Amino acid sequence: xMAKPYFRTVYDVPREExxxxxxxxxxxxxxxxxxxxxxxxxxxxxxxxxxxxxxxVSTTPFPYTSWKVPWIHVAFENTAAVAxxxxxxxxxxxxxxxxxxxxxxxxxxxxxxxxxxxxxxxxLSGMLERGHKVMYVLYDNEAYMNTGIQRSGGTPEYAWTTxxxxxxxxxxxxxxxxxxxxxxxAHRIPYVATANPGYFADMMNKFKKGLEVEGPSFVHVLxxxxxxxxxDPRYGIVLARLATETALWINWQQExxxxxxxxxxxxxxxxxxxxxxQGRFSHLTEEDIEKIQKEVDLEVDRINKLVGRTxxxxxxx
Amino acid sequence: MTQEKLLGWKELPLGGxxxxxxxxxxxxxxDWRTFKPVILQDKCTRCLRCWIxxxxxxxxxxxxxxxxxxxRQFKFSVExxxxxxxxxxxxxxxxxxxxxxxxxxxx
Ligand SMILES: Cc1ncc(C[n+]2csc(CCOP(=O)(O)OP(=O)(O)O)c2C)c(N)n1
Ligand code: SF4
Ligand code: SF4
Ligand code: SF4
Ligand SMILES: [Mg+2]
Numbered sequence: 001x002m003a004k005p006y007f008r009t010v011y012d013v014p015r016e017e018x019x020x021x022x023x024x025x026x027x028x029x030x031x032x033x034x035x036x037x038x039x040x041x042x043x044x045x046x047x048x049x050x051x052x053x054x055x056x057v058s059t060t061p062f063p064y065t066s067w068k069v070p071w072i073h074v075a076f077e078n079t080a081a082v083a084x085x086x087x088x089x090x091x092x093x094x095x096x097x098x099x100x101x102x103x104x105x106x107x108x109x110x111x112x113x114x115x116x117x118x119x120x121x122x123x124l125s126g127m128l129e130r131g132h133k134v135m136y137v138l139y140d141n142e143a144y145m146n147t148g149i150q151r152s153g154g155t156p157e158y159a160w161t162t163x164x165x166x167x168x169x170x171x172x173x174x175x176x177x178x179x180x181x182x183x184x185x186a187h188r189i190p191y192v193a194t195a196n197p198g199y200f201a202d203m204m205n206k207f208k209k210g211l212e213v214e215g216p217s218f219v220h221v222l223x224x225x226x227x228x229x230x231x232d233p234r235y236g237i238v239l240a241r242l243a244t245e246t247a248l249w250i251n252w253q254q255e256x257x258x259x260x261x262x263x264x265x266x267x268x269x270x271x272x273x274x275x276x277x278q279g280r281f282s283h284l285t286e287e288d289i290e291k292i293q294k295e296v297d298l299e300v301d302r303i304n305k306l307v308g309r310t311x312x313x314x315x316x317x
Numbered sequence: 318m319t320q321e322k323l324l325g326w327k328e329l330p331l332g333g334x335x336x337x338x339x340x341x342x343x344x345x346x347x348d349w350r351t352f353k354p355v356i357l358q359d360k361c362t363r364c365l366r367c368w369i370x371x372x373x374x375x376x377x378x379x380x381x382x383x384x385x386x387x388x389r390q391f392k393f394s395v396e397x398x399x400x401x402x403x404x405x406x407x408x409x410x411x412x413x414x415x416x417x418x419x420x421x422x423x424x
Contacts (some may be wrong), residue, residue: 010365020339021373021401027349028405032372059341062333063323066341200369226405234406237370 007041007204014040015177023066024058028226028233030240033197034172035110038137041207042106044069045146047086051079051111054146054225055139066213077119080127083109083134109136114144116289117180121154128187128216135210135217138180141225151229153178156248158288160280161228171283181220183202190218193253198240199263203250209255222249230279242274247300247312261303261311268315273298322369347374353398353420359385360416361395367408367417368395375402 007013018039025032031054040047046069050056056073059066074082087107092231094101109127111120116138127134141163151161160166164173185192190213195203203221210217220247224231224239231239243249244263248271251263271293275281285293293315300312321343330336338397356367379394398406409417 012370013365013369015378017374019374020342021347021375021398023373025367025372027403029372030406032374033407036372036374037369060335061341061344063321063335064341064344065335066339068339154333168337183380197370218329233407234410236405236407237411254322288412297327 005201005205006208009200009201009264012201013037013204014043016040016043018044018046018068019052019059020066020068020169025054026225026227027191028236029058030197030224031141033200033237034137034139034203034223035059037197037200037204038108038110038207039069042069042108045104046106046108047072049079049083049107049109051071051084051115052076052146053108053112053115053144054091054141055112056067057146057286069112076115077090077112079120079124080123080134080136083107083136084123084127084130084132087132088132094274096154096312105133107132108211109134109137111136112145113138113140113142114150114152115175115177116140119151122247124184125187126254128184128189128221131189131215133215134206135219136184137207137210137216138220139223140144140180140220141223141224142177143228145225145228154180158284158292159282161282165271166283171288172280181218184220186218186220188257189216189218190214191255192220193262194216194220194222194249194251196240196244196249196251198220198237198242198244199288201261206253209253213255228280229242230282231277235277239274239277242269242277245269247296250299250303250312252303259306261307263314266313267312267317268300268313269317272293273317324389332351333406343357346403347400350399351422352404352406352408353399353402354404355418355420356395356397357416357418358383358394359387360414362414363391363393363395364413364414364418365395366411370411371402372405372407373393373403375389376408378410 019036093099151164158172160172193206224236226233
């Protein structure tokens, strides 16, 4: 039986803010929403290790910072290694009695898709294998956005980026999105989840769970990016929800090996509703979209079989 | 947006650390805006959706009682801080009761 969720309505969300305004994220950047809510869950006893990327660059324009908790950036590729080191150092300080051993200090590694799927993967895998008690949060905007929209292992098939152009031969990215959360889950860590800010309570409960488990946890969050995906900035949260309503993005978790879908979708929408709001997919023909729809249908079947019942329903609109 | 005088290298904290948490509050991003959201307090149901999604954050809960024209009483209000609101429109899109006006900024 699943425990009662901690966050159910907006009124359960703490009022305290640990992300200050004045950061330079684009107007309508859902990374702001995600980080703000993440810090509300974690609270003040938290250390954040941040890979470079939009969040790092935009929240720390020297000599300013938007962070109200201790925060460190070292390099692009070693976020998980730095977080591992901090966790080990805190253990040592506690053992020496220099910090109260009972004090809970959250350590959060925060990185983009470029910093996780590709360049930070070795450090991440090492951290998981060694079993450090760190929550790794991947905010996935599906490209290297901070340097001008280059494709990453997290860019979906068919998406336009500056390095997956659209022309006579190519229709955006050729390869599929790497199943990073499943790759992480294969490390058999206590907690792995996928989330998106369109379902804030689900996302916040996953952050909470990830911080509670004894050992590494990983929360993979979809982060709609107005600049790179080319949509009107007001639609960030609408797109996050549409991703789940179309089952292009399924919110699931794996807790101590137990897989479950946490946001069921009784009536599924056609993927075209998600694509039509975004310029990065504007080159897709109806046939292309139907082909993607068939791939999603197969994935939905697979997930429903895995769960043992219909958690993602039939296509209705 | 304001820009304060930068410290010289002899005055900087070791490692270029920033010692004042959340001091980006002195960077006012309100001048990014071309449209502004205006919350209509009489229509607002205090559902807090806008407060959840605003990425700055630029929507604040103000603990002052408010009585609407139709007599509905609330313990608090929800307001936009225009020093920081970048005018993305996400709050407008999320507001189900359509209690947020969207108004073009004047020069
Ligand atoms: C080793 C190294 N290579 C390249 C860069 C330049 N760089 C800075 S941010 C960035 C893109 C980060 O992409 P992602 O991790 O997806 O985060 P996003 O910017 O999309 O939030 C790159 C390539 C760097 N800082 N360090
Ligand atoms: S480029 Fe995308 S991810 Fe980066 S700040 Fe802008 S909206 Fe956010
Ligand atoms: S979303 Fe609309 S109704 Fe809800 S609190 Fe904000 S302004 Fe009020
Ligand atoms: S327009 Fe955007 S920045 Fe301004 S209050 Fe609404 S959500 Fe926040
Ligand atoms: Mg990215």
